[in-house]
Amino acid sequence: MPRRIFVTGGTGYVGSRLIPLLIERGHQVTALARPGSEKKIGAGCTICIGNALSGESYRAQVAGHDTFIHLVGVSHPSPAKVREFTEIDLKSAQEAIRVASQAGIRHFIYVSVAQPAPVMKAYVGVRAECERLLGASGLPATILRPWYILGPGHRWPILLKPFYAAAGLIPALREGAQRLGLVSVDQFVRALASAAGEQVSGVRILGVPEIRRFAS
Numbered sequence: 001m002p003r004r005i006f007v008t009g010g011t012g013y014v015g016s017r018l019i020p021l022l023i024e025r026g027h028q029v030t031a032l033a034r035p036g037s038e039k040k041i042g043a044g045c046t047i048c049i050g051n052a053l054s055g056e057s058y059r060a061q062v063a064g065h066d067t068f069i070h071l072v073g074v075s076h077p078s079p080a081k082v083r084e085f086t087e088i089d090l091k092s093a094q095e096a097i098r099v100a101s102q103a104g105i106r107h108f109i110y111v112s113v114a115q116p117a118p119v120m121k122a123y124v125g126v127r128a129e130c131e132r133l134l135g136a137s138g139l140p141a142t143i144l145r146p147w148y149i150l151g152p153g154h155r156w157p158i159l160l161k162p163f164y165a166a167a168g169l170i171p172a173l174r175e176g177a178q179r180l181g182l183v184s185v186d187q188f189v190r191a192l193a194s195a196a197g198e199q200v201s202g203v204r205i206l207g208v209p210e211i212r213r214f215a216s
Contacts, residue, residue: 033050055099063103
């Protein structure tokens with residue numbers, strides 16, 4: 001069934017690939033864009049000018065949508081960006097969840113990160129807090145937990161594939177290797193688009209194995 005979908009982070013690495021697919025599948029899409037970034041949004045999408053860190057700048061435009069996809073986050077996360085995780089990732093999610101709750105959104109889709117994880121503790125911690133806030137909101141939600149999304153400009157983890165293959169053969173390491181596995185940007189975008197077409201109740205978690213299956 002076609003949905004009316006509001007997307008934050010639509011000009012980013014994932015969002016710029018997701019929006020055309022959503023439109024191709026018959027959904028009506030509105031994308032939030034900062035002033036000056038609207039030209040990065042492709043044809044067929046309604047543009048909402050606003051600031052992801054200020055829900056009031058776009059709250060009125062969310063009314064009438066049934067699905068909200070939140071993609072805002074610091075690009076290329078690293079331990080050096082701890083402050084940005086709080087100021088951007090957490091703040092934008094807080095605003096999105098608040099606005100979506102007020103608008104009566106029936107399906108909130110959030111991109112988190114695989115957890116637990118042995119590295120990137122601050123990043124994982126902020127994303128886990130966003131998951132907690134989403135659960136406390138009562139919004140029906142799908143939470144996707146990728147670890148690393150492979151694609152143009154994001155390919156260096158391919159070098160780790162032999163490690164993943166070896167770890168998959170060792171029972172003590174198998175679950176961790178699956179949870180922290182790699183997905184392609186095409187797989188991830190297809191999983192997001194498929195999730196957007198569904199209705200959910202409660203909170204559904206899609207880890208790496210589920211993302212791969214959901215995208216097939």
